[in-house]
Amino acid sequence: MKKTAALIEKLIRLANGETLPASSLKGDWFEQMQTDGILLGITRGSHKSLRVSDTSTFRNYLAGQYDIRNLEQTHELLTDGSVDRASQVEVTGDSKFLLHRSFAGFLVNSYQPIYAVLDGKQLTILPPDGTFMFIADYQHFHISEDVVVIGVENAENFRHIARQKYLFNEYRKVLFVTRYPQNQSKDLLKWLLSIPNRYVHFGDLDLAGVAIYQNEFYRHLGERASLFIPKDYEERISNGNIDLYNSQLSHYRNMTVEDERVLNLISTIHRFHRGYEQEGYICNSNYILASNPTIRENTDKNDEPESLD
Numbered sequence: 001m002k003k004t005a006a007l008i009e010k011l012i013r014l015a016n017g018e019t020l021p022a023s024s025l026k027g028d029w030f031e032q033m034q035t036d037g038i039l040l041g042i043t044r045g046s047h048k049s050l051r052v053s054d055t056s057t058f059r060n061y062l063a064g065q066y067d068i069r070n071l072e073q074t075h076e077l078l079t080d081g082s083v084d085r086a087s088q089v090e091v092t093g094d095s096k097f098l099l100h101r102s103f104a105g106f107l108v109n110s111y112q113p114i115y116a117v118l119d120g121k122q123l124t125i126l127p128p129d130g131t132f133m134f135i136a137d138y139q140h141f142h143i144s145e146d147v148v149v150i151g152v153e154n155a156e157n158f159r160h161i162a163r164q165k166y167l168f169n170e171y172r173k174v175l176f177v178t179r180y181p182q183n184q185s186k187d188l189l190k191w192l193l194s195i196p197n198r199y200v201h202f203g204d205l206d207l208a209g210v211a212i213y214q215n216e217f218y219r220h221l222g223e224r225a226s227l228f229i230p231k232d233y234e235e236r237i238s239n240g241n242i243d244l245y246n247s248q249l250s251h252y253r254n255m256t257v258e259d260e261r262v263l264n265l266i267s268t269i270h271r272f273h274r275g276y277e278q279e280g281y282i283c284n285s286n287y288i289l290a291s292n293p294t295i296r297e298n299t300d301k302n303d304e305p306e307s308l309d
Contacts, residue, residue: 001027003068005078012071014039014052015059022048029066036061105136106188109152109176111162116175117142125175129162138191145196147173150228151188153203153212153278160282167230167281171200189220202228205237206244206275207252210266214258227262230281240274248275 001007013020019042030050033039038061042049052058062068109132114125119140127133135141143149148171152158158178168174179188192199201217203209213227230236257263269275 001029003066003074003078005075008068008071008075008078011062011068012075014050015055015062015071017051017055019049019051022050025050032065033061104187105134105138106191107132107134107158107178109133109158109161109178110174111165112173114143114147114173114175130159132158135191138187139194141191143175143195143197144173147175148198148200149192149195150174150176150200150202151217152176152178153201153209156279157202157282163282166283167228189216192217192221196224199225200228201225202278204275204277205229205233205240205265205269206277207248207255207266207269209275209278210262210269211252211255213262214255218259227259227265229262229265233265233276234268236276236280237268237274238272240272240276242274244275244277245269245273 010020010025022041025039030039034041034050037053038058039050040053042051059071062071068074108125109127110125112126116123116125118135119137125133150168150171152161155178157164158176161176177188199217199221201213203212210227213225218225218227255266257266
């Protein structure tokens, strides 16, 4: 039998001397307890109830037979989603008693210093090139409301975010985030729901990319979420990947458009029968700066962050 909070609650009631209906104590554990004389049956007419023969013996039996060393603490483990593996070992001897993600949280990156507060302590986010920062205690992670949070869908773009700075010059302060592991947790969304900041989703310019944005972010965050659509998206898509479009068409052909701001993008994707993967925006910074004086001027500005109150 699986150890559940409901099961442990019944065992606690039995250990406290209560008599419970036999109909509520189904399963191989309770059958074996009756066979071993740990549970005694009481019949009144057509109704049968069960109680323990001795409460101390019952608790020792559970510890030896099913490794439940402390009923009350085990129940606490099962009802507290934040319990770590150390506590599980202490109570049950098994670090995997509960499925627990040791690396809950998400990654952050930035090409400019961003002040944040983590558990009441000020933190500057500016990882050295080639590294990221992992925010595990995201429930106590706070940033200034004027920071735009940009969610990066693909790992390579997140790794080389400084080489895409030219795309985001319209934003004064930006913090880049990505889910970890990819597509397997809701930690990032939970954090986004807890803050008022604007969220911009940066993903592939294809039907699947639009679907990810709408289903996983816009649907929950509403109008403060938007899809990042670069100014040259039409040109990029016209030279994009036709196989990417064809592989996605059957699944997303009748996709419901929830955010009307993506209509032109979807129309362009269908017009050219192509999609464009966001890795194409990772450029050689020297080439970008040399070929565009405006970008060079904006990049050279020293944007010092303001302290987060």
